[in-house]
Amino acid sequence: MAAQPVYKIIFHNGKQVFEIFAKQIYQSDMWGFIEIEEMLFGERSQIVVDPSEEKLKSEFSGVKRSYIPMQSIIRIDEVEKQGAAKISEGGEGSKIATFPMAPGGASSVGSDD
Numbered sequence: 542m543a544a545q546p547v548y549k550i551i552f553h554n555g556k557q558v559f560e561i562f563a564k565q566i567y568q569s570d571m572w573g574f575i576e577i578e579e580m581l582f583g584e585r586s587q588i589v590v591d592p593s594e595e596k597l598k599s600e601f602s603g604v605k606r607s608y609i610p611m612q613s614i615i616r617i618d619e620v621e622k623q624g625a626a627k628i629s630e631g632g633e634g635s636k637i638a639t640f641p642m643a644p645g646g647a648s649s650v651g652s653d654d
Contacts (some may be wrong), residue, residue, distance in 0.1 A: 544563075545564055546564070546619050547562055547563075547564060547581065547619070547620050547621075547623050548562065548563050548564070548566045548617055548618065548619055548620070549561075549562055549613075549616075549617070549618045549619075549620050549621060549624065550562070550563060550566060550575075550577060550609070550614070550617050551615040551616045552609050552613045552614045552615055553613045553615065554613070557628050557629065557630060558615065558628070558629045558630070559597065559626075559627075559628055560626060560627050560628075560629070561577070561580055561581075561597060561601075561626045562580065562581040562582075562623045562624065562626060563577045563578065563579055563580045563581060564578070564579035564580050564581065564621075565577070565578035566578075566617060569608055571608060571618060573610060574608040574609060574610055574611065574614075575608070575609045575611060575614060575617075576607070576608055577589065577606070577607045577608075578606050578607075578608055579604070580601055580604070581623045581626075582597065582598045582601075582626055593609070596627045596628060597628060598626075599625070627640075627650075629645050
């Protein structure tokens with residue numbers, strides 16, 4: 542029997558980029574969202590503690606299922622094994638650009654202002 546796949550999900554959360562691992566990921570019944578279940582984090586018995594992974598563990602502690610907006614998703618990979626979850630800065634000077642949005646959320650196309 543083949544081992545259950547592990548997925549690496551990279552997405553924007555505010556001005557940060559989260560990289561997490563999960564066993565289950567699929568399109569949600571809520572339109573425009575991806576559902577992530579069974580998130581995977583490193584064992585607490587590790588000698589070296591990564592502060593960004595600890596922050597993610599605490600942010601997602603007690604979360605059964607997370608709904609991530611599709612426009613926040615940067616990339617989803619099926620990987621051979623779990624890596625370390627991490628948070629990186631995604632603001633100015635980052636190699637990752639956010640999805641372009643008009644100021645105030647309204648479209649400026651066709652505006653005669």
